[in-house]
Amino acid sequence: MKTRIHQITPDNLTFEIIQDILENDVKLELSEKSKQLIQKSKDYLDKKLRESEKPIYGINTGFGALCDIEISKDELSKLQENLVISHACNIGSEIPSDVVKLMLLLKAHALSKGNSAVQIATVQRIIDLFNYDILPLVYEQGSLGASGDLAPLAMLFLPLIGLGEVYFEGVKTESKIVLEKLGWERVKLEAKEGLALLNGTQFMSAHGVYTLLKTFRLIDQGDIIGALSLDAFDGLIEPFSENIQRIRPHTGQGTTASNFRNILNGSELIIRQKEHIQDPYSFRCIPQVHGAVKDAVNYVAGVIEIEINSVTDNPTVFPDDDQIISGGNFHGEPLALSLDFLAIAMSELGSISERRTYRLIAGERKLPEFLVAKPGLNSGFMIPQYAAASIVSQNKQLATPSSVDSIPSSNEQEDHVSMGGNGATKALKVVLNTEKILAIELYNAAQAMDFRRPVKTSPFLENFLKEYREKVAFVERDVLMYEGINKTIEFLNETKFRKL
Numbered sequence: 001m002k003t004r005i006h007q008i009t010p011d012n013l014t015f016e017i018i019q020d021i022l023e024n025d026v027k028l029e030l031s032e033k034s035k036q037l038i039q040k041s042k043d044y045l046d047k048k049l050r051e052s053e054k055p056i057y058g059i060n061t062g063f064g065a066l067c068d069i070e071i072s073k074d075e076l077s078k079l080q081e082n083l084v085i086s087h088a089c090n091i092g093s094e095i096p097s098d099v100v101k102l103m104l105l106l107k108a109h110a111l112s113k114g115n116s117a118v119q120i121a122t123v124q125r126i127i128d129l130f131n132y133d134i135l136p137l138v139y140e141q142g143s144l145g146a147s148g149d150l151a152p153l154a155m156l157f158l159p160l161i162g163l164g165e166v167y168f169e170g171v172k173t174e175s176k177i178v179l180e181k182l183g184w185e186r187v188k189l190e191a192k193e194g195l196a197l198l199n200g201t202q203f204m205s206a207h208g209v210y211t212l213l214k215t216f217r218l219i220d221q222g223d224i225i226g227a228l229s230l231d232a233f234d235g236l237i238e239p240f241s242e243n244i245q246r247i248r249p250h251t252g253q254g255t256t257a258s259n260f261r262n263i264l265n266g267s268e269l270i271i272r273q274k275e276h277i278q279d280p281y282s283f284r285c286i287p288q289v290h291g292a293v294k295d296a297v298n299y300v301a302g303v304i305e306i307e308i309n310s311v312t313d314n315p316t317v318f319p320d321d322d323q324i325i326s327g328g329n330f331h332g333e334p335l336a337l338s339l340d341f342l343a344i345a346m347s348e349l350g351s352i353s354e355r356r357t358y359r360l361i362a363g364e365r366k367l368p369e370f371l372v373a374k375p376g377l378n379s380g381f382m383i384p385q386y387a388a389a390s391i392v393s394q395n396k397q398l399a400t401p402s403s404v405d406s407i408p409s410s411n412e413q414e415d416h417v418s419m420g421g422n423g424a425t426k427a428l429k430v431v432l433n434t435e436k437i438l439a440i441e442l443y444n445a446a447q448a449m450d451f452r453r454p455v456k457t458s459p460f461l462e463n464f465l466k467e468y469r470e471k472v473a474f475v476e477r478d479v480l481m482y483e484g485i486n487k488t489i490e491f492l493n494e495t496k497f498r499k500l
Contacts, residue, residue: 231270255291
């Protein structure tokens with residue numbers, strides 16, 4: 001099959017483009033337009049350095065609190081290399097490989113806009129790392145989220161100068177060995193390039209994109225699983241009626257209610273006469289809660305889409321306006337606030353899911369206690385709810401905002417930071433936790449639905465259950481429940497988006 005190529009241009013990236021690149025092993029190529037923009041900004045800076053004696057921050061001066069110290073012209077390259085080396089103090093657990101790939105993609109895209117005055121060769125080497133699947137080791141901890149993601153980006157770009165470690169052909173290897181094997185020269189960083197590589201929000205924004213791609217799937221699956229639970233619980237469809245949503249017209253609420261009406265269309269259970277007149281909030285208020293989560297996710301997606309199409313290094317050059325400006329586009333506050341919001345929203349999606357799981361095992365509405373035929377002899381689904389409750393509790397702790405904290409750095413020159421790096425890694429953990437909570441709900445809801453037989457749910461859900469039962473069996477007596485939960489998580493990961 002012919003290799004597909006994505007041309008890096010100044011035009012906007014979208015989530016759809018990024019997902020396609022990641023899922024289909026699409027390679028990157030620098031467009032002629034971007035090459036021209038990159039070279040134009042590089043030529044402008046070189047000319048400025050030749051003609052001006054004026055100090056320019058980070059180009060012929062020290063960094064941060066050392067900004068008043070001028071550097072001689074013959075040491076400008078060493079200055080940039082030292083910057084990368086000294087800032088590579090990223091520690092903790094390794095981040096996912098797809099997040100590393102996203103960091104490379106997003107940095108190449110940002111540099112392609114021609115405001116960073118780097119060499120074309122430097123951007124090309126970033127693209128080479130992506131295309132050859134040479135993934136630098138990057139860790140969770142060390143970023144303050146301003147001046148960008150300094151420590152993790154330093155780790156990301158150590159291999160450009162032949163330092164650090166990478167994964168190559170599935171093996172952790174010193175980068176200098178990989179360079180030698182491929183016959184690549186180490187990049188000699190020129191004026192400003194170290195700053196252009198390290199200043200930026202690509203650690204935060206790559207996490208944001210990766211987390212949102214998972215979130216988009218989970219909020220769709222959350223509606224499907226919630227609808228299955230509603231029907232298995234013998235719940236009421238009236239709270240999902242169009243009239244209820246029309247008089248409180250939040251977009252997400254209306255979308256959620258419509259999804260549930262479509263998912264449950266044709267169910268024998270949902271239309272039958274009920275003995276009860278109300279459902280608990282965890283069922284009755286699904287449009288309001290799932291809907292608010294959707295609205296929050298859409299807001300966060302909008303912020304992150306702006307960010308991944310922005311220039312966030314410093315200083316930035318504007319050749320047409322004859323300007324080199326030291327500003328603050330590296331400050332991660334927009335991302336920090338949004339990622340905290342995302343963690344809170346997805347924590348709520350998990351919280352309401354666990355409450356539905358509890359209702360399904362509580363022996364209500366003619367369902368057997370703990371969803372087994374012989375409770376007592378068998379504990380059935382008692383303990384998966386414990387697991388869900390534990391994860392929900394952890395999510396609540398992780399949802400504590402990172403963005404409300406700031407610790408000054410660099411001798412008070414950088415006296416307010418976003419802590420968005422911590423917000424980014426926390427948001428991903430919350431979303432992965434929420435996937436587990438939803439999987440536990442699905443495991444319970446499918447079991448509960450089988451106790452409603454021979455009555456059928458909707459054709460949509462019957463097809464969904466048929467696929468699920470091919471992977472996860474009905475529980476007749478006590479089994480190793482973790483196996484069923486893990487298989488359910490795998491099922492959710494493998495299930496493609498469904499048109500509701």
